[in-house]
Amino acid sequence: MAVRQARLLLFFSILIFQYSSIVAADTGSAVRAFTPLRFSVEPCDVLAVRGLPAVLNCSVAGAEAVLARVEWRKDGTFLNLAADERRRLLPGGSLLISTVVHSKHNRPDEGVYQCTATLDSLGSISSRTARLTVAGQ
Numbered sequence: 716m717a718v719r720q721a722r723l724l725l726f727f728s729i730l731i732f733q734y735s736s737i738v739a740a741d742t743g744s745a746v747r748a749f750t751p752l753r754f755s756v757e758p759c760d761v762l763a764v765r766g767l768p769a770v771l772n773c774s775v776a777g778a779e780a781v782l783a784r785v786e787w788r789k790d791g792t793f794l795n796l797a798a799d800e801r802r803r804l805l806p807g808g809s810l811l812i813s814t815v816v817h818s819k820h821n822r823p824d825e826g827v828y829q830c831t832a833t834l835d836s837l838g839s840i841s842s843r844t845a846r847l848t849v850a851g852q
């Protein structure tokens with residue numbers, strides 16, 4: 716009887732072990748499915764000129780790249796580009812500032828920018844940060 720119980724216990728242990736290996740392998744493939752998203756271009760520090768356009772470059776590559784949503788943060792806050800007349804997203808993911816604004820009391824463009832790419836329900840990646848400085852303060 717004891718031998719039979721021991722065999723049964725061994726059988727279930729093996730079953731549970733195999734099941735947890737399968738679960739672990741599944742989790743691994745979910746991670747692999749996401750890693751193909753990466754930045755092929757990340758923004759660099761830029762010296763802009765008041766009254767002229769400026770571009771911060773960003774481009775996403777990888778198998779899932781076409782599905783990625785690109786957004787920009789300035790000084791840590793997401794820019795609402797839909798409601799922005801001077802800034803817009805270029806087709807590849809770069810940020811265009813059509814006319815750099817810079818006066819003594821209004822300096823909306825100077826700051827630290829960061830590009831993020833999001834795949835809904837999977838996660839997002841963030842680029843390096845880049846500083847935009849306006850020449851000839």
Ligand SMILES: *[C@@H]1O[C@H](CO)[C@@H](O)[C@H](O)[C@H]1NC(C)=O
Nearest residue numbers: 758759760761770771772809
């Ligand atoms: C952005 O990309 C364009 C086209 O590849 C390049 O000409 C330009 O120098 C880049 N600008 C910056 C600030 O990296």
